[in-house]
Amino acid sequence: MIENTPVKIKRHRTAIKRASFSLPVKCMLRDGLLDKxxxxxxxxxxHGRDLDLLENMEIECTGWDPxxxxxxxxxxxxxxxLSYVLNVIEDIxxxxxxxxxxxxxxxxxxxxxxxxxxxxxxxEQEQFGDGVLTSRQTFQKxxxxxxxxxxIESELGEDAITAAPGVFYVFKDxxxxxxxxxxxxxxxxxxxxxxxxxVLFEQNQDVLEPLMGCLTQYGRLPAPEECEQxxxxxxxxxxxxxxxxxxxKVTDESPWEEIAQKRTEDLLVxxxxxxxxxxxxxxxxxxxxxHDVKSFLGGYKIACGRADALLFRAGDPDAIDQACxxxxxxxxxxxxxxxxxxxxxxxxxxxxIYEGCARALVGExxxxxxxxxxxxxxxxxxxxxxxxxKLPHPPLRQRIKVSLPTLSIDLFDYSHWQDPPLLFxxxxxxxNEHPKAKLFQALAKQEERVGLLPTADSQLSASKWQAKLxxxxxxxxxxxxxxxxx
Numbered sequence: 001m002i003e004n005t006p007v008k009i010k011r012h013r014t015a016i017k018r019a020s021f022s023l024p025v026k027c028m029l030r031d032g033l034l035d036k037x038x039x040x041x042x043x044x045x046x047h048g049r050d051l052d053l054l055e056n057m058e059i060e061c062t063g064w065d066p067x068x069x070x071x072x073x074x075x076x077x078x079x080x081x082l083s084y085v086l087n088v089i090e091d092i093x094x095x096x097x098x099x100x101x102x103x104x105x106x107x108x109x110x111x112x113x114x115x116x117x118x119x120x121x122x123x124e125q126e127q128f129g130d131g132v133l134t135s136r137q138t139f140q141k142x143x144x145x146x147x148x149x150x151x152i153e154s155e156l157g158e159d160a161i162t163a164a165p166g167v168f169y170v171f172k173d174x175x176x177x178x179x180x181x182x183x184x185x186x187x188x189x190x191x192x193x194x195x196x197x198x199v200l201f202e203q204n205q206d207v208l209e210p211l212m213g214c215l216t217q218y219g220r221l222p223a224p225e226e227c228e229q230x231x232x233x234x235x236x237x238x239x240x241x242x243x244x245x246x247x248x249k250v251t252d253e254s255p256w257e258e259i260a261q262k263r264t265e266d267l268l269v270x271x272x273x274x275x276x277x278x279x280x281x282x283x284x285x286x287x288x289x290x291h292d293v294k295s296f297l298g299g300y301k302i303a304c305g306r307a308d309a310l311l312f313r314a315g316d317p318d319a320i321d322q323a324c325x326x327x328x329x330x331x332x333x334x335x336x337x338x339x340x341x342x343x344x345x346x347x348x349x350x351x352x353i354y355e356g357c358a359r360a361l362v363g364e365x366x367x368x369x370x371x372x373x374x375x376x377x378x379x380x381x382x383x384x385x386x387x388x389x390k391l392p393h394p395p396l397r398q399r400i401k402v403s404l405p406t407l408s409i410d411l412f413d414y415s416h417w418q419d420p421p422l423l424f425x426x427x428x429x430x431x432n433e434h435p436k437a438k439l440f441q442a443l444a445k446q447e448e449r450v451g452l453l454p455t456a457d458s459q460l461s462a463s464k465w466q467a468k469l470x471x472x473x474x475x476x477x478x479x480x481x482x483x484x485x486x
Contacts (some may be wrong), residue, residue, distance in 0.1 A: 009090050009139045011067065013114040015436045018049050024083045024113040025050045027163040030366070031180070033109060034059065036077060041077035041101045042235065044085035045069060080106035086151075090129050099155050106170050112152055114468065116166040117142045118411035145361060146407040159277045162363035165400070165409065179286045182270040185356060187262060187345045191216045192255035201250050202241075207232050211243055211387065215256065218288070219263025220295040226288065251343040264296040265349045271307035272314070272349075314354045315404075321375045323350045330373075331428040335456045336381075337373045340388070340429040344371065355380055358402040362409055364402055370429060378404040385423050389436055391481050392443055393422040395462060421459040428456070443479045 021029070028034035036058055042051055045063030054061045064072040082102040089095040097213035103110050131141035143151070145165060151159040152168055160168040161177065171177035190213050194201070201208060207229040214222040221240050224230045229484055230240065237243040248256060267289070271279070282290055282300040297303035313319040324332060329346040330339030337351070344355060351373060358380035368382035381401045385394040397420070399412040414420045424447075427440035447453040452468055454460045460468075475484045 009133075009137065011138065011319055013138050016049050021053055022050050022083055022113070024111045024162055024167050025054070026366075027089060027364070028079070028111060029080075029365070031163065033169070033180075036060075038079055039077040040079040040081060041075055041105060042081045042083065043074070044082060044098070044104065046083075047098060050081070050083070059448070074105070075481065076105050076107060078107045079109045079111065081111045081113075083111070083113045084115065087131070087141045087143070088113070088139055089141075090131065092130065094104060095141075096155055099152070103156055103170070103264055106172065108176065110170040110172075111163070111167065112148075112160070112170065114148055114166045114186050115140060115142050116148065116409075117144050118165075118409065143174075145409050155200050162360055164363040174280055174284045175286045176287065178274065178284070180440065181274060182266075182286070182289055183271070184359075185269045185352065186266050189216055189262060190252045190312055192259075195252050196249045196250050198246065198250045201246055203255050204246075205234055205247060207236065208243060208247060211240070212247055212251075213292060213417050215244065216259060218292070219260040223287075226291070260296070263292065265352075267292050267296055267303070268307050268310060269349050269352050271303055272311040272353045273360060275304075275308060275311055276357075276360055278412050286329070288313060310350055312354055313350055314357060315378070317376045317378065320354055320373070323348055323354075324373060324375050327351065329431045331425060331456055335377075336375055338429060339371055339373075340426075340434070341369050341371055343429065346431045357404055359384075361404070362400060362402050368400065370423070380404070388423075389427070392476050393424055393426075393465065395420040395422055419461045419463045422462055423463055424454050424460065439479050443481070446481045454480075 004231060020026075020362060025034070034040060034054075038059070040059065040061040040062030041055065042048070042061065045051055045065045045068070047068055048063055048065070051061050051063050060074060061076070062072065063069060065072045065132060080101065080102050085098055085102075086095050089098060099112070102112075124141075125134055127133075128139060130143075131139055134140060143166070145162070147163065148166065149160045149168060156170060158170050159177065160170050161181065163169050169180070171180070210229050211222075211227060211233060214227045218226065221244060222230070227233070227240075233240055233243045237246070270289075274280075282293065285293075291422060293300050293303050297306065324330075324337040327337055327347060329340075329343045330337045339347075347355075355371060362382070365382045365384075367384040367386075369388045370383040370385055372381035372383060374380065379401055381399055383396065383400075384398040386397050387394050396414045396417075401410045401412070403409075425444055427437055427444050430437045430440065444453060450472060452472060452474075470484075473484050474481050476482075
C-alpha cells in the first residue's frame, strides 16, 4: 500500500474516447428521462462525446470538465450527469464536494455513475487510499453496487434508484420518483378489439376510441383530468359510465375485467417494492396512483397491507418454490424457473416482486434476455444470449447473478470462450402469445424426434452440438433440421 507518498494522480488519463453513448446516457434515453423537452448538463464530461451525440439528436446540453473543457460555464439544468467522476477522485472530501455540486446544479434529476467491482481488471493493482493506483498513474475506486447506492444516499439524504450496474438516478421530486418506479412495473396491454358493430359507437368513434385507450392504460374509469375527451363524452352520453357501457357492449365485459385485474396486480407490485425505502404517504404519490389505490384496493392502508404481505412472502423460499411450480410460463428445472424476459408479465405478483427485488439492486441489464428465478436460494440470474430470436441455439455470452440475502452481484463473462454453451428448448421460456413461440416449438419437436434434444437441466457446447448433428447426418437451416447436403 502507498501511504503518504507524493504521487501525482493524472486524472485526465481516465477520460475515454468512445464511439457511442456512455451507459448512463443510454439509460436515460431508454427510460424516457432524457429527450428534446429536457436540458442536460454533464459535470465532468471528459472529451464530450455524449454531448456531441445528444446535440445530433437536438437535445439541449452543455458540459464542463477540469481537463478538457475548463473554461466552459458551469450551469444549472433539469438533468445533471455525473458520469464516472466519483471513481477517479482520490481525495474523499473532493469526491463528496463533486457529488454535492452536481446535486445543487440539477432541477429534477441527477444521474450518477461509477465503476463497480466486476468492471475491475483482473491484474493486481497497488492499493492507494480507498482505491487503487493504476499503471497509468490514475486512481480508481471500484464500488460494489450496494456500497455505491449507500454512498450516494448517505451524502445527499435522498433515495438512489438503480438504473443499471453502477448507474443510479436521484430525483428532486418525490412524485416523479414514484411515477418512475411505478412505470417499471406497469405492463403494456393492447386495447381490446370490438366484437360486434354498433351504430351509436360508429357515430361517436372520435371520442370513444380515446376513452378505450384510457381504460386500457388505467384499468378503470379515468378521472376527468386523465382523459381529454371527458367533457365531450359527458355531453354526448351523460357520464363516462354510460360511455363505458357502450364500449363493453361492442367489446364484451371480460377483457376489461382482465385489464382491471392486471392493473391491480401492477399496483401491488409497485407498492411492495416501494417499501424498500420509506414508502411515501398517499398525498406524496402521483395523482394517478392515488386514483388507482382508491379504485382498485379501497384505500391506502389496505393496499399497503396487501403489498407488505406479498413482499414478506417474497423472502420465503417455500412460497417462491410453490409460485414457481404454479407458473404457467417458463421452464421449471430442479432449482429454478427459467424464462425469457418477455414472459415476466405473465407471472403472478409474488414472482414479479421477487424479480423486482433483484432489479432494484442491479438495475436494468439490457443485454440480458433470459431470467433465472432460483427457487430456494434467494438469487436471480440475468443471462445474455445474443440473437435469441435469430439463432436456433444462441451461445451464452454473460450471466449476472444477484443474491438478495447478501446484496451481492457476481458477473460471469463467457464472451471470450472458444466453445460456449448453447441454449436449447427456447420455446419453453416463452409465453404462447410470443410471435415466434410456434416456430421454436416446431424445432424442439424435430430435435426431440431424432433424439438430439438435450434435457432441460443439461448444457451442450457448440462443438459437441455440431458433432451430434454431423453424426446424425443433419444440419440446421434457420429453425429447421434438414438432412445434410440437401
